[in-house]
Amino acid sequence: MNIIEYADRDMLAIDVANQLAGDLKTHLLHHDSASFAVAGGTTPAPIFDDLCAADIDWKRVRLMATDERWVPSDSERSNARMIRERLLVNRAAAAQFVPFHIPARAPEDVLAEIESQLQPDLPLSVILLGMGEDMHTASLFPGVAGLAQALAPDAPVLAVMRPDSQPEPRVSLTARVLDAAIAKHLVIYGNAKREALERAKSLPPEEAPIQAVLSEMTVHWAP
Numbered sequence: 001m002n003i004i005e006y007a008d009r010d011m012l013a014i015d016v017a018n019q020l021a022g023d024l025k026t027h028l029l030h031h032d033s034a035s036f037a038v039a040g041g042t043t044p045a046p047i048f049d050d051l052c053a054a055d056i057d058w059k060r061v062r063l064m065a066t067d068e069r070w071v072p073s074d075s076e077r078s079n080a081r082m083i084r085e086r087l088l089v090n091r092a093a094a095a096q097f098v099p100f101h102i103p104a105r106a107p108e109d110v111l112a113e114i115e116s117q118l119q120p121d122l123p124l125s126v127i128l129l130g131m132g133e134d135m136h137t138a139s140l141f142p143g144v145a146g147l148a149q150a151l152a153p154d155a156p157v158l159a160v161m162r163p164d165s166q167p168e169p170r171v172s173l174t175a176r177v178l179d180a181a182i183a184k185h186l187v188i189y190g191n192a193k194r195e196a197l198e199r200a201k202s203l204p205p206e207e208a209p210i211q212a213v214l215s216e217m218t219v220h221w222a223p
């Protein structure tokens, strides 16, 4: 794990957007397509505001969330909505988006269908993760039912998580899929998350799920 510190969040956003664009371009030099999984939540949107203008052959990029909240895609809480509004605009509007939420279905009923669509995208080319102060990443929350399976080396591609701390079920890429990505970035802001990340290093992944995906990770931090 390598940590890059920035003076402020604006500088971080510009630099991380450049690095992500560089990783995607490099991948596309050698492959027909690139798969790109991005966190939801609040952290990535300012990065997307820069990244969406990058001069990349976006039509060859397959974009997905690292995890989705089981809410309609027009909900304020939908990660797909945030990604559509902030990343799938400008040049990046040409990218293909793979949704994890399918209306009128239960999360367990769609996993096999979405997993089959994701097979050509693995290993993921590039990921952008966030982290909570409780050391969750994607929707792999400490103590949630099913976490051990989602952290296992033979986990399926996707898992349904129902964290007590969250208002809705989640569909998440599992740890082994996130950890195997070719280029890996984690963005965190503030001292509390920085301290949580330090703490995570000495905890088992069941207590600090972020730990399960930190190999060869570039961490970007700003106050």
Ligand SMILES: O=C(O)C(O)[C@@H](O)[C@H](O)[C@H](O)COP(=O)(O)O
Pocket: 039, 040, 041, 042, 043, 044, 066, 067, 068, 069, 079, 129, 130, 131, 132, 136, 137, 138, 139
């Ligand atoms: O859908 C989500 O909530 C996530 O993908 C989640 O893992 C997020 O990255 C962290 O909770 C950090 O969230 P913030 O960026 O809002 O602090």
